[in-house]
Amino acid sequence: MPQQFDRSKEDLGNAIHFEHVNIQVPDQRLATLFYVAGLGLTxxxxLMVSDTNMWINAGRSQFHLPSGRPQVLRGxxxxxxxxxEALLARLASVAKKLEGTAFAFAEHNDHxxxxxPWGNRLRCYEPDAARFGRVALGVPYVxxxxxxxxxxxxxxxxPEIMGMPSELRNGDGTVAAVKTGRDQHLxxxxxxxPQGDYDGHHVQMYITDFSGPYRKLLARDLISREDNQYQYRFCDIVDLDSGKPLFTVEHEVRSATHPMFMRPMVNRNPAINNRNYAFGHDQASWAMGPDQYEG
Structure with a gap:
């Protein structure tokens, strides 16, 4: 008899990849110290190679950091x-140069x-296939x-407006978990x-049914920006019955036909420097190796 599989576990829904978080920063040098030298990202x-914006690769996802007044994600x-241990050492190495800012770091049990420098919080985890999938470097959630x-x-x-599966979790508080790609969630x-005012930061994802959610958002007057043929935006998550806004954060919604969908991203190995350089070890893989393949 053929082996039985739970095929529903492989369903993604309408969103197939979460790509970036966009947060304005007032100082590109300090941002480089934190995201590149401290965290060890690339x-x-x-793209965006001048001094007014910087895209930081984290596996197949990114942080977009345009210059401007500082924005802080509420979460x-x-x-x-x-x-x-290497992460802690890198963060310690930039601490003096980031004195006088909001920069800080601390160890916790699992992260x-x-x-x-402007107060955005990141929780950095070791790879854990059971928790985050076979990801060695990436952004599993916001x-x-x-x-x-x-x-x-x-x-x-x-699910109703965007076609993205969601579930309500109860544990350490009540949490709505929305699937935005394989092993990725909002x-x-x-x-x-108390929550601060929304300051304009945004998140971006790719979806397959591009026009269906657009029509539903348009019918509720929720489209906030028409970018181009492949991209639109909305900001308000609303109560389906009353239309009252529940939370505001800009969503940059891209089609799977967007020219930049799944473009290759370079990820360096932060352990390599000019003193310990070894051929063939320049890059870091975003995925776990074949010895951890679950299929």
Whole structure:
């Protein structure tokens, strides 16, 4: 008899890849110290190479860091990156140059929290296939702090409007988990802490049914920007019944036919320097090796 498989576990829904978080920074040098020298990530060598914007590769995802008044995401970004001790050493090495900013880092049981010079929080995890899939370097989730009582309604918004599967989780608070790609999620965690005003940062994902969500968003007057043939944006996540905004964050929505879909990204090996250089070890792989293949 043929082996039985749970085929539903491989369903992605409409979103097939979460690519970037966009956060303005006022100082490109300090951003380089934090994201490249401290975290050990890689500046995109091909695009945005002047001093007014910087794209930082993290596996197959990115941080986009245009110059401007500082923006702070209301929540945190999850980052998978191997080598906790090396990460701690890199963060310590930039601490003096980042004195007088909001920069800080601390060890926790399952992650290292790193805070950028303007207050954005990242939780850095070791690769863990059971938790994050076979990712050795990447952004498995972005978590937003949302008002108490909103998670269930946010959870209802994404499948109905965007075609993106979601589930309501209860554990350390109530959380709406929205699937944005393989082993990638937007998380909306309820909190009673006061929230700052939305400052314009955004997240970006690719979807396959591009026109269906567009029509639904347009019918509710939620389209905030028409970028081009392959891309549009919306900001408000709303209650499906009343239309009342539940949470605001700009979504840059791209089609799977977008010219930049799954473009190759260079990821350097942060352990390599001019003193220990070894041929063939310049790049880091974003995925776990074949010895960890689960198929």
């Amino acid at each position: 500046r995109d060598p091909y 945190h970004v999850g980052l998978v990156i191997a080598g906790r 290292v929290e790193a805070i950028c 978590e937003f702090d949302v008002p108490v009582g909103s998670a269930a309604r946010i959870c209802a918004f994404y 998380l909306f965690r309820e909190t009673d802490r």
